[in-house]
Amino acid sequence: MSDYDVIVVGAGNAALAAAVSARESGATKTVVLEKAPKDMRGGNTHWSGGLLRIAFNSVEDLDELVPEAEKDFPGFRGGIEPYKAEDFWDDLLRVTGGRTDRELAEIVISNSYDTICWMHKHAGIPMEPAFSLGGIRKGDVIKWPKGAIIRAEHEGVGLSKHWFLAAERDGIEVRYNTGAQELLVDGSGAVYGVSVKNPEGIKKLTAKSVVLACGGFEANQQWRAQYLGKPWDHAKVRGTRYNQGDGLRMALNIGAMAYGNWSSCHSTPISAEWDDFAPRDLTNKSNRLSYPWGVMINLKGLRFCDEGEDFQFFTYARYGRVILDQPNSKVWQIYDQKTVHLLEPRYETSDPVTGGTLEELIGKLDIEDKEQALRTLQDYNAAAHSDENFDPSELDGLAANGISPKKSNWAIKIDKPPFVAYSATGGITFTFGGLRINDKAQVIGVDWQPINGLFCAGEMVGGLFHNNYPGGTGLVSGAVFGRIAGRNAAFGVN
Numbered sequence: 402m403s404d405y406d407v408i409v410v411g412a413g414n415a416a417l418a419a420a421v422s423a424r425e426s427g428a429t430k431t432v433v434l435e436k437a438p439k440d441m442r443g444g445n446t447h448w449s450g451g452l453l454r455i456a457f458n459s460v461e462d463l464d465e466l467v468p469e470a471e472k473d474f475p476g477f478r479g480g481i482e483p484y485k486a487e488d489f490w491d492d493l494l495r496v497t498g499g500r501t502d503r504e505l506a507e508i509v510i511s512n513s514y515d516t517i518c519w520m521h522k523h524a525g526i527p528m529e530p531a532f533s534l535g536g537i538r539k540g541d542v543i544k545w546p547k548g549a550i551i552r553a554e555h556e557g558v559g560l561s562k563h564w565f566l567a568a569e570r571d572g573i574e575v576r577y578n579t580g581a582q583e584l585l586v587d588g589s590g591a592v593y594g595v596s597v598k599n600p601e602g603i604k605k606l607t608a609k610s611v612v613l614a615c616g617g618f619e620a621n622q623q624w625r626a627q628y629l630g631k632p633w634d635h636a637k638v639r640g641t642r643y644n645q646g647d648g649l650r651m652a653l654n655i656g657a658m659a660y661g662n663w664s665s666c667h668s669t670p671i672s673a674e675w676d677d678f679a680p681r682d683l684t685n686k687s688n689r690l691s692y693p694w695g696v697m698i699n700l701k702g703l704r705f706c707d708e709g710e711d712f713q714f715f716t717y718a719r720y721g722r723v724i725l726d727q728p729n730s731k732v733w734q735i736y737d738q739k740t741v742h743l744l745e746p747r748y749e750t751s752d753p754v755t756g757g758t759l760e761e762l763i764g765k766l767d768i769e770d771k772e773q774a775l776r777t778l779q780d781y782n783a784a785a786h787s788d789e790n791f792d793p794s795e796l797d798g799l800a801a802n803g804i805s806p807k808k809s810n811w812a813i814k815i816d817k818p819p820f821v822a823y824s825a826t827g828g829i830t831f832t833f834g835g836l837r838i839n840d841k842a843q844v845i846g847v848d849w850q851p852i853n854g855l856f857c858a859g860e861m862v863g864g865l866f867h868n869n870y871p872g873g874t875g876l877v878s879g880a881v882f883g884r885i886a887g888r889n890a891a892f893g894v895n
């Protein structure tokens with residue numbers, strides 16, 4: 402007789418989706434193991450912006466999730482364009498260079514809307530429009546970045562809190578300070594439990610099925626150096642310190658198949674002022690993603706990327722790495738008074754450096770080659786345009802050509818003082834490499850057969866994301882596969 406029907410390892414979005422789904426599917430004895438203490442619970446999910454990328458066919462679909470949105474944000478409905486499954490596909494294929502696993506991507510995209518409605522209705526997770534992330538008021542409507550409109554109310558903090566409330570409501574036991582260390586495997590090769598370490602020591606817990614949903618290896622300095630290479634061991638971590646690759650190690654140790662882009666990760670431009678681990682109370686407020694409205698220069702005084710290549714949701718997960726590769730892994734973002742009002746509210750967590758002239762501003766920054774920095778800004782201004790046709794709500798085609806790198810959109814002159822500068826470095830969010838799973842969220846072994854009794858969801862799933870990622874897809878993938886894993890773990894699919 403097993404201790405539990407289902408053991409879920411981890412307590413983030415994917416794990417709690419799995420636990421609630423397992424309980425809904427009849428697993429009366431479901432336990433969630435959380436390595437972190439209660440006051441640090443919830444993994445990256447707690448730190449996240451709570452943004453949920455979903456495919457939907459009409460604005461009416463969103464009424465299910467945010468019925469009061471038009472009242473709270475007048476113009477909400479008028480500026481929404483449907484984001485059909487084809488649009489989600491286009492974005493995922495484009496940003497991953499066509500490498501996303503087709504079978505997994507189809508499952509995520511086709512279940513995205515239904516799963517988020519399930520989170521809302523069944524798990525009781527309130528939703529809200531993600532206005533501060535990308536909504537831009539244009540006349541009497543709000544223009545939304547396609548597909549990135551809905552988020553959990555109060556972002557990751559609200560998402561995590563409501564997942565734990567749902568688990569409590571469903572009578573799901575949560576064991577804190579309890580890290581899984583090893584998977585227990587019987588003579589047939591099936592997983593029948595885990596050994597765990599808690600303050601009392603090490604013990605074995607048995608179950609009919611185990612769901613691994615305990616994150617990637619982003620907080621593990623050695624694995625970062627090993628798999629991502631230099632200078633990733635020095636990257637600042639944007640989320641939890643508990644995602645050390647434990648679940649991946651445990652699964653690989655029993656013959657699970659590694660899958661996906663192990664040499665890459667999600668990383669974003671964050672303030673260079675922050676510590677090695679982002680403070681829990683400031684969650685995702687370290688992000689510095691408004692670079693399309695200005696330029697970025699490194700400590701040699703040079704621009705190094707096309708700040709206006711696309712909307713930030715399609716470049717930010719790549720540009721963290723690009724910034725980390727700059728000298729001393731630090732750059733400056735420069736804006737003037739024509740665009741400073743467009744900066745995301747989270748810039749308020751830093752005080753900018755300001756200057757009445759570009760010379761004065763550059764003089765205050767720790768740039769090694771200040772003459773070059775000034776020349777870079779002058780060359781940019783010579784190639785850039787007036788703000789007459791500037792339109793931050795769409796790819797406006799205002800390109801600064803003839804400079805390297807060019808800026809493809811929103812290239813308007815930086816000439817209205819006072820000028821402001823915010824520091825940025827590359828912060829690691831989560832790793833892309835993971836385990837191979839099938840459409841039932843079963844973990845596949847190196848013999849290409851499912852490992853009986855073992856399921857996986859969330860950041861631990863490999864194959865979906867390669868080099869880049871469309872913002873808001875991590876939580877949706879975690880919820881979709883968490884729900885599937887929980888259901889199949891409860892039914893004992895083998």
Ligand SMILES: Cc1cc2nc3c(=O)[nH]c(=O)nc-3n(C[C@H](O)[C@H](O)[C@H](O)COP(=O)(O)OP(=O)(O)OC[C@H]3O[C@@H](n4cnc5c(N)ncnc54)[C@H](O)[C@@H]3O)c2cc1C
Nearest residue numbers: 411412413415444445446450452581615640859860875876
């Ligand atoms: C700052 C930030 C902002 C983000 N914003 C967004 C966003 O807006 N939209 C989006 O889609 N994605 C976002 N992401 C990514 C998103 O947070 C992750 O993709 C998602 O939360 C991963 O969920 P998960 O359940 O797989 O892992 P996590 O939420 O990280 O949960 C992992 C859990 O496993 C636990 N754990 C680890 N090891 C063990 C062990 N051995 N035993 C037991 N428990 C263990 C951890 O303590 C934690 O509870 C963001 C991430 C960060 C860091």
